[in-house]
Amino acid sequence: MTKGYASELREGDGDFESSRVLDNAGSDDERVVEAALRPRRLAEFPGQPRVRDQLDLVLQAAKGRGAAPDHILLSGPPGLGKTTLAMIVAAELERPIRVTSGPAIQHAGDLAAVLSSLDEGEVLFLDEIHRMARAAEEMLYLAMEDFRVDVIVGKGPGATAIPLELPPFTVVGATTRDGLLPAPLRDRFGFTGRLDFYDPADLALILRRSASLLGVEIDHDAVVEIAGRSRGTPRIANRLLRRVRDWAQIHGDGRIDHAAAAAALELFDVDPVGLDRLDRAVLEALCRKYAGGPVGITTLAVAVGEEPDTVETVAEPYLVRQGFLERTPRGRLARPAAWAHLGLTPPASSTAQAMLPMEEPTPGRFAP
Numbered sequence: 001m002t003k004g005y006a007s008e009l010r011e012g013d014g015d016f017e018s019s020r021v022l023d024n025a026g027s028d029d030e031r032v033v034e035a036a037l038r039p040r041r042l043a044e045f046p047g048q049p050r051v052r053d054q055l056d057l058v059l060q061a062a063k064g065r066g067a068a069p070d071h072i073l074l075s076g077p078p079g080l081g082k083t084t085l086a087m088i089v090a091a092e093l094e095r096p097i098r099v100t101s102g103p104a105i106q107h108a109g110d111l112a113a114v115l116s117s118l119d120e121g122e123v124l125f126l127d128e129i130h131r132m133a134r135a136a137e138e139m140l141y142l143a144m145e146d147f148r149v150d151v152i153v154g155k156g157p158g159a160t161a162i163p164l165e166l167p168p169f170t171v172v173g174a175t176t177r178d179g180l181l182p183a184p185l186r187d188r189f190g191f192t193g194r195l196d197f198y199d200p201a202d203l204a205l206i207l208r209r210s211a212s213l214l215g216v217e218i219d220h221d222a223v224v225e226i227a228g229r230s231r232g233t234p235r236i237a238n239r240l241l242r243r244v245r246d247w248a249q250i251h252g253d254g255r256i257d258h259a260a261a262a263a264a265l266e267l268f269d270v271d272p273v274g275l276d277r278l279d280r281a282v283l284e285a286l287c288r289k290y291a292g293g294p295v296g297i298t299t300l301a302v303a304v305g306e307e308p309d310t311v312e313t314v315a316e317p318y319l320v321r322q323g324f325l326e327r328t329p330r331g332r333l334a335r336p337a338a339w340a341h342l343g344l345t346p347p348a349s350s351t352a353q354a355m356l357p358m359e360e361p362t363p364g365r366f367a368p
């Protein structure tokens, strides 16, 4: 589900909290709206054609055999649809879904309680699976492989493991950091779907569908404008749509045209390539404070007043994808496009400048 970044940002110094319309977080009300906008079936899910086709095959084959499918791992940056796809897996299998998350499982006993109450064929959605406690991870390996958990009774040398058989079930794990998953856990998943940023045409489809569900009229140019500034992320596209809708309601007749979209996005500090204040702060710190780097992620995060994990999972993937930033073994480096985007001239000695030039991305187009 969509958690983590909200609380992390709130717990942080809060610089970006109030104005980050692009946060991959949101209030409870927003989560309710988000849930209402989720596609329910695979056929309604725009984008990610490869993952969709692979998942379709896995699910159809399992259904045909009348068996639970292999465990499924979904990885990718926040807001790309991992939770949505987990819900879709259960809907396609016509099975119930149990939802929990890594941070909620801090002891093996927490996981044992969930596992022992699963019904046959049930889908267990484990969001942020990389944040589960180590002891619970070990229990999960066994449960995923042998459909069994060992319940430990007693303590010390007298402790006994009592095996408890489980009915077959399917784990759908979601992670923004699959590199943090221990190999034995990763290996237990028979299928891994890697979600990537959406292209503007798919975001446009998502926006049209959401506008129709929200009952707002939106014209073609406005859809293109919002899609181009949504960082390749459906959650952000939907959130920007709702802010543009607010603008059109207050300043116009409720219909969304290009002028309304552009004015609202300007108000909410979303720049023409979709970068928000945190993204720009990261680039500014990298270029102005550290002369383009290389600089370590922790230092960079301190410079922008954020947790390293937030910078790494929320801001960086898109900055890398857009050709603004490069991750190197020595630290983060600003690419020439970052200097150009900020209107700065790289210092003559900058390592970043010595690298091959990349084009400044155009609005709504991803760098190759």
Ligand SMILES: Nc1ncnc2c1ncn2[C@@H]1O[C@H](COP(=O)(O)OP(=O)(O)OP(=O)(O)O)[C@@H](O)[C@H]1O
Pocket (backbone or CB within 6 Å): 001, 002, 003, 024, 033, 034, 035, 036, 037, 038, 039, 045, 046, 047, 077, 078, 079, 080, 081, 082, 083, 084, 085, 127, 174, 176, 206, 234, 235, 236, 238
């Ligand atoms: N392919 C899609 N089509 C339409 N809407 C989508 C799609 N993918 C995601 N969304 C919308 O974006 C919102 C966020 O998606 P979701 O919660 O599934 O992302 P996530 O990858 O699980 O994020 P996180 O890592 O933060 O948990 C959903 O509420 C849904 O409305």
